[in-house]
Structure formats: C-alpha cells, structure tokens
Amino acid sequence: MITFDQVTKYYGETLGVNELDFSVQDGEFLVMLGPTGAGKTTTLNLISGVIKPSSGDIFFNDDLINPVSPRKRNVSFVFQDFILYPNMTVEENIAFPLHSPVRDFDEEEIMDRAHKVASTLSIDSHLKKHPPNLSGGEQQRVGIARALVRDPIIFLMDEPLSNLDAKIKENLSSELKRLQEVRGDTFFYVTHDQSLALSLADRLIVLRNGKIAQMGDPLSLYNDPNSVFVARFLTQPEVNLLPCSYDGNVCQLDGVSGSIGVSPEKHSLEAGSYLLCGFLPKDLELLTTEGDLESQTNGEISLHEAQVRQVRFLGADQVVTVDVDQASLDVIVSPGTNLAVGDTVQIKWNTKDAFFFDDATGERVG
Ligand SMILES: Nc1ncnc2c1ncn2[C@@H]1O[C@H](COP(=O)(O)OP(=O)(O)O)[C@@H](O)[C@H]1O
Ligand SMILES: [Mg+2]
Numbered sequence: 001m002i003t004f005d006q007v008t009k010y011y012g013e014t015l016g017v018n019e020l021d022f023s024v025q026d027g028e029f030l031v032m033l034g035p036t037g038a039g040k041t042t043t044l045n046l047i048s049g050v051i052k053p054s055s056g057d058i059f060f061n062d063d064l065i066n067p068v069s070p071r072k073r074n075v076s077f078v079f080q081d082f083i084l085y086p087n088m089t090v091e092e093n094i095a096f097p098l099h100s101p102v103r104d105f106d107e108e109e110i111m112d113r114a115h116k117v118a119s120t121l122s123i124d125s126h127l128k129k130h131p132p133n134l135s136g137g138e139q140q141r142v143g144i145a146r147a148l149v150r151d152p153i154i155f156l157m158d159e160p161l162s163n164l165d166a167k168i169k170e171n172l173s174s175e176l177k178r179l180q181e182v183r184g185d186t187f188f189y190v191t192h193d194q195s196l197a198l199s200l201a202d203r204l205i206v207l208r209n210g211k212i213a214q215m216g217d218p219l220s221l222y223n224d225p226n227s228v229f230v231a232r233f234l235t236q237p238e239v240n241l242l243p244c245s246y247d248g249n250v251c252q253l254d255g256v257s258g259s260i261g262v263s264p265e266k267h268s269l270e271a272g273s274y275l276l277c278g279f280l281p282k283d284l285e286l287l288t289t290e291g292d293l294e295s296q297t298n299g300e301i302s303l304h305e306a307q308v309r310q311v312r313f314l315g316a317d318q319v320v321t322v323d324v325d326q327a328s329l330d331v332i333v334s335p336g337t338n339l340a341v342g343d344t345v346q347i348k349w350n351t352k353d354a355f356f357f358d359d360a361t362g363e364r365v366g
Helices: 040-048 090-099 106-119 136-150 166-183 194-202 220-221 227-233 291-294
Strands: 001-011 014-024 029-033 056-058 075-078 154-158 187-191 203-208 211-216 240-246 250-253 257-262 275-281 284-286 303-312 318-324 327-333 346-351 355-358
Touching: 001 040, 014 040, 029 166, 029 194, 040 075, 040 187, 056 303, 075 136, 090 136, 106 136, 136 154, 136 166, 136 327, 154 203, 166 187, 166 194, 187 194, 187 227, 194 220, 194 227, 203 220, 203 318, 211 220, 211 227, 220 227, 227 275, 227 284, 250 275, 257 303, 284 303, 284 327, 318 346
Parallel strands: 029 187, 029 203, 075 154, 154 187
Antiparallel strands: 001 014, 001 056, 203 211, 240 250, 240 275, 250 257, 275 355, 284 346, 303 318, 303 346, 318 327
C-alpha cells in the first residue's frame, strides 16, 4: 500500500500538486483523471522518486520513502512516449530490465519471463524483429511488456495509450484491465481521457489544479459528482446545466418558462440562492405520443415542450439535442427512437435526478 500524507510539490513558484492525501491499495486498478497540467505526472514521479515532495510524506506500507532513492523503490513506469532500443530485438527490449545488476536472474529465466509476457500481450510472433519494423500499437505493446516483465510493487502508467488509434486503444486497455485482474498487480494509471478512466478504474481520483476534486468508484462519481467540474469532466455528452434560482419552493429556470421541483428528502437548498441545475443526458427522456404524456405526469416529474435541433447516432445509442425555449439540452435516447430535426417533443425531467450546484463556486449543494 502506498500512502500520500499532505504531499505538496512546488517547481520553483509553480504548484505541481497541492496537499495530496490518498492511498493506493494493494491489488487495485487506481486511475487518476485530470486535464493537462493537473499534476498527474508529478504524482507518479513522486512515487517513483525522481522528484521529492516540497512538503508532506509518502509511505510504502509503513515505511517513509521520502529519503529512498528511485533505484531502491522497485516501481515500474510506462510512459506515453517511452523509448524502445531500435537496435535490439523485441525480445531483447522486453528482457532488458531483468539484466539490471540489482536483479540476479539467469539467462534462461530471463528469456522465459520475456516470452511469457510477450505471449500475454500477443507479440510473441514479433520477438526477433526490431522495433522500427512494428506498428505504433505493437511498439506500445512491447513497451508495456518491458514494464510487465518485472515484479515491482506497483506499475505506474502515464497515459501509455494516448497516442494510439481509438480501436487499438480500446483493445489494449481491455487487455491491460484483464492482465491486472489475472496477475493481481497494483496499477496506478493516469490519463486525461474520461471514458478510458471510467472503463479501467476500480477507483478513480479526479485531479484539478494539483488538488483532489473527488475520489471514489467510477459509478458513484458519475452519478453523484460533488462539483460542476467533476460532473462536466466525467460526462460525454456533457451534463446539462440550467441556471436557475430557488424561491423556497421550486427552482425557476432562466430563459425557460418553467420550473423544476425540489425533492426535500434529496435536496436541501437555501431559498433565494442562485444555482445551476444539472441533469445527466441519460436521465432525461423525450416523449412523443399523447398516451406517454398522460401516464407519466405526476408531482415529481415536469414536462416541457422541446424542438429537436440535432440527432447524432453513436451506435449503442443516440444523442438528441433539443431546444427548450432559450436553453438547449442533450438527451440520450435508444437507437430505435425515430426523431428528426424540427420535430416537436416533450422533454421529461424527474426532480429526483436533478443535481444542484452553487452558481458561484460550482460546489454541489443539493
Ligand atoms: N519540471 C517542471 N518544472 C516546472 N514546472 C513543472 C515541471 N513539471 C511540471 N510542472 C508544472 O506542474 C504542473 C503539473 O504538471 P504535470 O504533473 O506535468 O501535469 P499533468 O501530468 O497532469 O499534465 C503544471 O502546471 C506544470 O506546468
Ligand atoms: Mg502528464
């Protein structure tokens, strides 16, 4: 287990990470998600030891490792732009870390390990080739194999799939996930890619300006974001945000001739506050027929007339953008739904699904 206790890192005047407090559990797939410059690489470098905290402590189990040199930390790093040795074969590249003088394996054991890991990553047919003769995706596999050949306490992965085509990225990420599960390794993977983060993580840390914005399992973060930042960063299509004011009874929407009810058991809002009301695109519904309308209307649910502005087919579902008075909202609908630009529909929102954020701070308030 690795623990960060109030770890801050400054580069001169620039803040890298700010009072990080979290731990990596043995055997978990931890993902840190954040935009460029959030401090992800800094966090990994603090674990590998190539940089030291400006303040705060890092522990491996109960041992304070601040003073321990990188070579003695036994971590394995995979980068976005790692360098394979072009004059060595794939086999030699993969085996390379095992030749380090601090490890003593005999040659047979080294090759055995290299071949096993090559086979798990389906590059065993390329063992005698040189990296320049491989595709980008194959080279990335070699890079990952070179990291996996070792037996470190943790694998640190710094966006290793970011440069790959979508399809290869998808395949390789699901293989990584499977490998981690089968081997029981501890992975700490950092990325700016929200869909990758959600699909890989056992646990997710959202990082913003060097600070932890929210941490938890991906589903809870998705369904229960603590701020506008987390809600927007995790969703694609993005969460719908409607400015509104709470009059003590309902939320009056700006630019929309309607209001959204507040469910007292779920939302505790202050009368007179100015808010952003959030609905996930999956939580909204579009209704087209009269029958639907009658059966659906009750206290918790509001209906509003809307015009279809755009329909995007995504395969498993479609995203429909509708205009509701001055507002525009994205709604995920099943692919069978037959809607065309210009259609008039009813949009249905359920009070229970609404998030409320403070308009000024972006913090979740209800
Ligand atoms: N070696 C460095 N010298 C100065 N500033 C740095 C250095 N490395 C990172 N930073 C700064 O620290 C912040 C966090 O950077 P980084 O950890 O690389 O973020 P990320 O990996 O999330 O993109 C950024 O503002 C970045 O400019
Ligand atoms: Mg980085």
